[in-house]
Amino acid sequence: MVRVKQAPRDQSKLTGKPLSETLEPSPLHILEGIEEEKWSTSPDLLEGNLSFTPEVIDNLTLYLLANPNRMSSHLFRADILHDSLGVLRTPAERERLFADSTGKVALSGDADVADEDDVQPIPARDIAGFELSRTVVRRLIPRKPQLDRPLEQTCHFYGAVDGDYGRLLVVYSPHIASKEELPFYHPLLQSWALLYDYYKPRATSSEEEEGGAGQLSLHFMLYPDEPIQNRLERTLHALLNTQIRLARGSDISTMMPEGGNYKPNKDNVLPRHLVQDTYSRLKQKYASWLCQNWVEDTEPSKHVFEDLSITAFLIELWRSMYGVVPAEERGKDGHDRNFPGFVDVACGNGVLVYVLLMEGYQGWGFDARCRKTWKIFPETVQERLSEEVYIPKPFADVLNGPGASTDALDVGAKTHSGMFPKDTFIMSNHADELTVWTPLMAALANPESPLPFMAIPCCSHALSGARYRYPPPKDGKFDEDEEDKAHEAEQNPQPATGDLKALRAAKLDAQTDAGANKSMYGCLTAKAMSVAEEIGYDVEKTMLRIPSTRNMAVIGGRQRVTSEWNSKKNKSAVQTGHPDANADADSGDETLKLIEEVVRRECAREGGVQEAAKVWKERAKGIHSGRGQSQRH
Incomplete structure (x- = not known):
């Protein structure tokens, strides 16, 4: 029997029309200063009768903050630069955590781990019926830095409770001055938001507690006079579909409060960002030449990219073990006597x-x-x-x-x-x-x-x-x-x-x-x-x-x-030989x-x-x- 994959959304409830024909004003009243912004949504960007609790959506959203690669294949990850609650760790904090836990030589190559850039969050908007609960700033890291630049983005979390309703709203705003600064992997929008409304009837003392019903919708602010192109329409649908698909497969017990999956054997030896950044550098430097000059009968790309990934891991592993760095980070002679071979x-x-x-x-x-x-x-x-x-x-x-x-x-x-x-x-x-x-x-x-x-x-x-x-x-x-x-x-x-x-x-x-x-x-x-x-x-x-x-x-x-x-x-007293006395x-x-x-x-x-x-x-x-x-x- 062939297993039919469940579609994330109920296709019978979609209009089938182009998104531009179904646009309507968003019910969110969002103010920037004293002016109300023009936000839009569509019945096709709304999915109801969802069984997820707000806790599931909240945990999934936090997970995706650091793992946007689950939403876009053009992205490697996101580095957290600021969290108003102090829960999500920045790259420097992760390096210090690894340093403290292993007592190792500095990962960054210096005695002190470098601090992040001082990137300030975009001021939060006032939204009727909601209260700001959290502000996170992240930097989106592309897979191909030679084609796309990293992008800072502020994510504002809002919450509201109205009677039997629980509401969670997350607003994403890129740090740019004009739409021309947006990289390819980011939707052509000034801002976009995900809203989850969850209704759960209150049980009386004689009734058993019933499950609730949720509704997930996507809202966005277009650039003036900018039409909705096919690519933007596909991106918006993909964002909603992926959110629902991942929520269906999510397990709260495996999600960590700092926005990651609890996989004890993954990224447990080295911080992910160090290995990925080194891999990107090696790929730009060596991959093309190796693939073009490949003489084995096997497919070159798999072996080349796999070996470059392992090399990147070894370089960062040896940095942490011996304090040794790649040649381009060394002095004039390029020789490092700390590395034993x-x-x-x-x-x-x-x-x-x-x-x-x-x-x-x-x-x-x-x-x-x-x-x-x-x-x-x-x-x-x-x-x-x-x-x-x-x-x-x-x-x-x-x-x-x-x-x-x-x-x-x-x-x-x-x-x-x-x-x-x-x-x-x-x-x-x-x-x-x-x-x-x-x-x-x-x-x-x-x-x-x-x-x-x-x-x-x-x-x-x-x-x-x-x-x-x-x-x-x-x-x-x-x-x-x-x-x-x-x-x-x-x-x-x-x-x-x-x-x-x-x-x-x-x-x-x-x-x-x-x-x-x-x-x-x-x-x-x-x-x-x-x-x-x-x-x-x-x-x-x-x-x-x-x-x-x-x-x-x-x-x-x-x-x-x-x-x-x-x-x-x-200890300078140890001059030669192995340090283990x-x-x-x-x-x-x-x-x-x-x-x-x-x-x-x-x-x-x-x-x-x-x-x-x-x-x-x-x-x-x-x-x-x-x-x-x-x-x-």
């Missing part, structure tokens, strides 16, 4: 390595197979991309043990054991076979002070490299007895019945942490986190804003390294014991470490020759 394991097309090197971050990448894309990069970048096959040290040790042949580690290519320099930041982006190995690799490289890492899982593999589905974790831990059963399970089992309610419930469940952990991808992510925690890492999970469904990042060691490097920066041989020995236990346990299903190492070696040969699964696109 990076390695991109299974680097695939090499775009991430290329952009990071161009931005002034020292590092390199390797993959089991050379990619055609590498040849388009400058020689200095190509020198930092290497065709090497990773053979984990525990596997190399058993393969090259007593009595081994001279070609015990021969896979037809240069091999790497993962012994990286001290403090190196390890990046594994959709590295498949290397995902669960990433925290082990990072700890093996320096057991006394394990290297920080970020892994973005993709396809699920066991430590042997063989495809494997991990079971859902139980209370944050994995049940070994259930692993074989989970391996045979279907990735996303459908409800046994064709009930639409069951399908909907399954979809909503998948959006929760518990639900996500039921999928193969969620189980793989949870396994990578579990292994990292087991060997001593502080681990975080964050959802990246990248054009991929495989968008969860597992970050290990960020908090420890940030604290250590912050101490190093503030407590790291010693005993802690390193304990880490190695934990790693050995994890590897032994995880390889048991293949018959032990020796057999798992053989599987890894044979798969590595196939990947290098192009016969096997690539470790990354």
